Amino acid sequence: MPEATFLDANELVINMGPQHPATHGVLRVILKLDGEKVVGTECVIGYLHRGVEKIAENRTYQQFAPYVDRMDYVAAVTNGMGYCEAVEKLLGAEIPPRAQYTRMALAELQRIASHLLWLGTHALDLGAMTPVFYTFREREEILKIFESYCGARLTTHAFRIGGLQYDLYDNFERDCRKFCDYFLPKIDEYEELLTTNRIWLSRTKNVGVLSAEDAVGLGSTGPVLRGSGVRWDVRKAQPYEAYDKVEFEVPTGERGDTYDRYLVRVQEMRQSVRIIRQCVERIEPGPIFGKVGKVIKPPVGEVYHSIEAPKGELGYFVVSDGTVTPYRVRVRPPSFVNLQAFDTMVRGHLVADVVAIIGTIDIVLGEVDR
């Protein structure tokens, strides 16, 4: 908790959460207030801790794969992709192009789905009721594609170490193209509702400002870092799969406030559509599984691999002792690290802005607590 100020007599400590509709899960925040102004916060987390890293040490490499879907449960595809790639890197395995482009297409669909969920709930938190109905309508289309591909909508377990479990269904490309054509005008619709809306502007502009220097110091990644003006994206900086072969831009903000982060995510959805279109063009017939064998037994060694998840840099540090069970799996969760910037962002703002700032970080407590 923050040090006492000369206004001690007026200071009030209140508790928010863990059961609170605007904390996006079981986040508990202890707020220290001076009147309506926030002078300090403390986040209490761990309500959803399931010991995922411990479980990993007691499962084989493949057995652990479904567990990662349950961390960031609104972006299961990217979670699984990061884990599979980390193990593949440890094995030194190569993945056929068909599997790579399929993974990328699905991962970008997942990014859009995650951003849509964020946009809807973030707007809802700030009192804009309408967008959530629209964003969920579009998200449903994505989930339908997931369902057609692997039978699951949320915890998809879409990929396997080495490639894909299932080949694409017949109309996957058509469905993706159809979705892209359908979705682009919808982004304009959301922007029409929000981008120049006066209430939206006054609720988000200059709220939760995070300087680029602070963002780097606090380890923020993803849209939070880019909103602060740092043009850095793992997909560009250290490309994985075939991200070096597709064209897309990395949108950034200027002021690092809630509004800029909103713009960054909206632009990212447009870029994701661009990537999906390119991927779908390049999915060609061929094998979907690399040479990894049926039992995954990597050589002794350790590898850190990270991907650009919808929420930021999602890293897996996998240590192998040469057996079929990982010796240690460390998950570097973007939500957990980004949430640390919350205190810096919220100080000096009003209680009503707390909700805006929790929303703008885009956390999922399943991933914060693991």
Place this chain on the structure above:
Amino acid sequence: MPDETKGPPAGGLPETPSKPEGAASGTPAQPPAEAAKPAAPLKPAAPAAPAAKPAAPAAKPAVKPEPWVNPLVDELEKRFPGGTGNAVIFRNQPSIVVVKDSLLAVCEFLKSEEGGAYTLLTDETAVDYPKREKRFEIIYQLYSFKQNHRLRLKVLAGDGESVPSACGLWPTANWLEREVFDMFGIQYEGHPNLKRILLPEDWVGYPLRKDYDILRQDDAWVQANLNISSGQ
């Protein structure tokens, strides 16, 4: 459950380290593959037979950590004599062992422009090797925007030993170190707020240590707070 799958590798385990030395091609991989096959019928666990097959393609690339030769390693050795140790590279990922006492000085240098501007501490975590003299490896994943390069630092610490906190250099270390403390019980010197972060504050035990069984729990805490005898 995990024990069923853990069983078979006992036969396959020694072959992994032996391969990179003797085997440049896939042919020497054959004998151990056949050696493993007769072992399979002995146990009901099926994985033994397929386990031998994937070992051959996996062994093709160089699979051993190799010494990392880089100007940065020499520079560190020059600036901090005896402050750094074993620098290796594996799968194109370099890592350097840093002596605990010179950790902060090395980090400060690496963070500076001349040290390579490793301004982002991506992750900090630990790995427990209970059989070693110093059982904990504390791992720092650094990233330099300027060079677009990742570097892994390792600090070794024994049970009960404390490690200097990196919070002063990278504020992000605050929560990351709290999590390491929470899971491994490693003490950080100079940490502003070292307390548990994911587990309840009065929990007893450090779950990610290797001697903490997966089914173990703090029975007294579970009884007192949840009013049940087991959370499993």
